[in-house]
Amino acid sequence: MNCPEHPHGHSHHAAGAGGRAALPELADQLRRKARKLTGARQAIFEILRRQLHPLSNKEIFAELPKGDCDLATVYRSLHLLEEMRMVKRFDLGDGIARYELLAEGDDGHHHHLVCTRCTAVIEIEECFPRELEQNIATRNGFTAITHKLEFFGICPRCQ
């Protein structure tokens, strides 16, 4: 791990829910903002916790025990989780929002490799070189610079 954007060096790609926040943290964060720990939120949280790759609202909704909650509630829950910095939103090129649960203190910045045939997703450690990015910022007088970066190709199974 030498991605310049991950100075703390935690890998957010451990299998399963390794490193990801657990229920108690969700409860904490919610209480702190006077928000309620509802069944829907717990269920959504647990689904994200099991996932290694970003999930769309619809995918999360599909995982939910049917009738458990409305799709609109899924959207609202993810907005809340994002605002609480417990999930990070990604766009894997199709304009559909997808979310990944974050480990506490991790800003979640990272990238993906997506198969354009089967939509398989692979987590990527590499990041755009920090000093190149700094050049860009300096040369143009920009501050608070960051980037979105996703890779596309054809996976072994689809070739």
Next chain:
Amino acid sequence: MNCPEHPHGHSHHAAGAGGRAALPELADQLRRKARKLTGARQAIFEILRRQLHPLSNKEIFAELPKGDCDLATVYRSLHLLEEMRMVKRFDLGDGIARYELLAEGDDGHHHHLVCTRCTAVIEIEECFPRELEQNIATRNGFTAITHKLEFFGICPRCQ
């Protein structure tokens, strides 16, 4: 210019329409595919030709002499131009398709720096390092790999 994805080294960022295709080429390409050179297509083409930065369908539509053509026609024209590889589509982070006219033979691969406050756009020469990308492809057994990359920050005027 040393972007690994631009081996021919033409700058597609020259001011004005420098390097960009001209009308006759549009006419050629169209004839070659038995498509018609209509007023709407010429007008749209000319608007893109004057532009240094990517334009959305709505922006193009707004530039068009009012009543000149329907918004649906703008969408259809850009699909056609894209299929003819005369424009390249970008997504600058807001999920809205934007298009830039290409120079002949240029695949148009490049990136932008976008101000998150005023949406100003700057053309960027840097590209994700080729050998890093190759590592990613090889390690995961992917072929035909490419990437989408856009930078975001706060421009000098907005700071």
Next chain:
DNA sequence: ACCGTGAATGCAAATCGTTTGCAATTAGCC
């Protein structure tokens, strides 16, 4: 210049992901 024909267009309706208004329900605190 005139025709025939497939291509292109305007218009309105449809699509898709997402958001929102509102009345009914519920979690958290006393």
Next chain:
DNA sequence: GGCTAATTGCAAACGATTTGCATTCACGGT
């Protein structure tokens, strides 16, 4: 248990984009 703000379901609204269809048009051949 009761109060109250937060949350939810539901349906309608949204904005970007696409599409069906009847009409119009560009252009190669006459």
